[in-house]
Amino acid sequence: MxxxxxxxxxxxxxxxxxxxxxxxxxxxxxxxxxxxxxxxxxxxxxxxxxxxxxxxxxxKNRCAESGRGRGIMSEFGLCRYQFRLKALAGEIPGVKKASW
Amino acid sequence: MAAIAPSRLATLTRLRCSIFQTSYNPTSIRTGAKYLRARLRGPSMVEYYPPEVSIAQFNRMSGGDWRIVDPQEDMRLADVEAKKRRGKGAPKKAKSKGAYIVQLLGYGICTSGC
Structure with a gap:
């Protein structure tokens, strides 16, 4: 909702x-x-x-998941935290956590 | 090198405009054309949020024939009922502005700052 x-x-x-x-x-x-x-x-x-x-x-572009108005990554339409959660869960194609 | 007459330059600009199909506007007057030229932004704006049908919307669409149980909504209604029983419900709507002041006076609150 x-x-x-x-x-x-x-x-x-x-x-x-x-x-x-x-x-x-x-x-x-x-x-x-x-x-x-x-x-x-x-x-x-x-x-x-x-x-x-x-x-x-x-x-205003808001987070599609949480409705947050700040820290939106416009390519995904998500705020930074929801982006992190989804990326770690593997729900965003082509995104994976960097490690070097 | 001799200076070129301004009228000659203007003729050149007009000719260039007619060749490249641009509008001849030597005084740079504002024509408002940019508002007509710009693409419409509404269609893409509407598509920003993914479409979502809530349980309440679905129940309303089904016309009361059958409904899906919404645990969150049921919990909310139960909470409201419980609050009402403890006398913590929403206050009654005032019939007029005066009624509200009378109510305040009943509580011993003065509205004129005394």
Missing amino acids: PNVRVLRDIKARNGVNANEILRRAYLYVARNQNLPPQVRYQAQLQLNTFGKYTRPTTV
Whole structure:
């Protein structure tokens, strides 16, 4: 069972996915200096009406196993401790403990 | 070596743009094109966590016909019941804001800082 922070992150991911195209269109209008300022301003106001969980910056990669937000190894989507546990258990292909 | 006229250079740039199919933008004005050009990030974002069906979700999907026993959830509910019996359950929802203050006064807590 994922913890509440992971659930919130999933919510943000779904929100970003659902609103991305519309947000991009408004961004294009708002940042385009060829367009009249009034139009750009209206587009910016529309951008501001989007919810918090539609912005891509609210999405954070969390540990898929424990939900930890720090120390994530992005190649595996796991935090450093879960990575160690799984690697030692041989559950991550191609990873083995170094010894020399 | 004679200096090349700026108008000639501009013509050269325009010609280069038409050949290589880039937009001619001598004043470097912001067109917002980068927001249209960038790939969509949503589809890959959604796939980050592996799909997971919890026992509660499964029970809800089955429509109450048959359910899987979830020991953790059953334990939690039993704990809540035990707490309620000892008078440690969740407090009742206040009907209005005043009701909460009345409740506090009943305990002898003053809300105005005296």
